[in-house]
Amino acid sequence: MRRAPRAAGVHPGAWWLWSTGLGTAATRTTNPLLLALLITATAYVVATHRTPTPWSRSYTAFAELALAVLLIRLTFAVALGSPVPGTHVIVTLPEVALPHWAQGIRLGGRVTAEGLLFALYDGLRLATLLICVGAANALANPARLLKSLPGALYETGVAVVVALTFAPNLVADVQRLRAARRLRGRPDRGVRGLLQVGLPVLEGALERSVALAAAMDARGYGRTADVPVRVRRTTAVLTLGGLLGVCAGTYGLLTAEGGAYGLPVLLAGVAAALAGLRLGGRRTLRTRYRPDAWNLRARLVAASGATVAALLALASAHDPTALHPGVVPLVAPTLPLWPAAAVLLALLPAFVVPREPS
Numbered sequence: 001m002r003r004a005p006r007a008a009g010v011h012p013g014a015w016w017l018w019s020t021g022l023g024t025a026a027t028r029t030t031n032p033l034l035l036a037l038l039i040t041a042t043a044y045v046v047a048t049h050r051t052p053t054p055w056s057r058s059y060t061a062f063a064e065l066a067l068a069v070l071l072i073r074l075t076f077a078v079a080l081g082s083p084v085p086g087t088h089v090i091v092t093l094p095e096v097a098l099p100h101w102a103q104g105i106r107l108g109g110r111v112t113a114e115g116l117l118f119a120l121y122d123g124l125r126l127a128t129l130l131i132c133v134g135a136a137n138a139l140a141n142p143a144r145l146l147k148s149l150p151g152a153l154y155e156t157g158v159a160v161v162v163a164l165t166f167a168p169n170l171v172a173d174v175q176r177l178r179a180a181r182r183l184r185g186r187p188d189r190g191v192r193g194l195l196q197v198g199l200p201v202l203e204g205a206l207e208r209s210v211a212l213a214a215a216m217d218a219r220g221y222g223r224t225a226d227v228p229v230r231v232r233r234t235t236a237v238l239t240l241g242g243l244l245g246v247c248a249g250t251y252g253l254l255t256a257e258g259g260a261y262g263l264p265v266l267l268a269g270v271a272a273a274l275a276g277l278r279l280g281g282r283r284t285l286r287t288r289y290r291p292d293a294w295n296l297r298a299r300l301v302a303a304s305g306a307t308v309a310a311l312l313a314l315a316s317a318h319d320p321t322a323l324h325p326g327v328v329p330l331v332a333p334t335l336p337l338w339p340a341a342a343v344l345l346a347l348l349p350a351f352v353v354p355r356e357p358s
Helices: 012-027 032-049 054-080 113-139 142-147 151-183 190-218 229-254 262-283 296-318 337-347
Strands: 089-096 107-112
Touching (some): 012 032, 012 296, 012 337, 032 054, 032 337, 054 113, 089 113, 107 113, 151 190, 229 262
Antiparallel strands (some): 089 107
């Protein structure tokens, strides 16, 4: 009997590791040229490898969210001031007098070029991080990612996948119904159009939910196996302790004081959490139909993101001035050569991963 062809592409977890590495690299620099290079790399990979599916539109939504975050950061810098002292005054706003207990906070006053530039660099870093997360949402198939989760996270993963796919399907239903109303010459805007479009959308969402519940019930969703009490308690201790270790280790790596203990605690936490998830998987009785394999392409995709993160972290430690351009005095940011070359490694998936058929 001939087997059906395996879906094209790579393991969905590889896309998440790739985007996580790029997001980590974005947190190590405030250089707008490097951040723009990261955004360009993610945009190119998404443009060449996303498929016409509902979740592939999430990259545009995350890009709009990133732009909104950047504008909000600049607005706060104008209205509330900036901790960066500056001499180049752009405009002076009316300042509101605050009580003595609100010292350190001001409303209005001088708006300097140095403060705006500092807010722009800081907001652009967060915006780049959001765009990297949007790239993972646009490239990774949620259903295929659910099959790859450990058994202990299966029920949680199903809830997350349903939540992630509900909004894109809702948007697709709204667009389809509005297009149908325009073809019939009926209004699709305003309160009347919203009501006449909203009711069919809600009805379709309810029917989809009922069908999903029936399918999950037919497949034995929620069925668990009996395991000894000792195993359940050990699983809870390992999982909770591992997650606490991951949080403490991550905090140590992000602070200058915790550099000595951050990495060992993080590795110990990850090991304990993985052991807990391994034991917790005994309660979930399920099988995987043709699971996605970690082939060479998946390893290259994940390794490219990790390499970019490692090289940017190394560059941040050895040459912090190039990766964190100053704003006092005002200087134009420069593009460091070998960190920029490291960022270009993020384009590797565009060349090693075959494009999925439309």
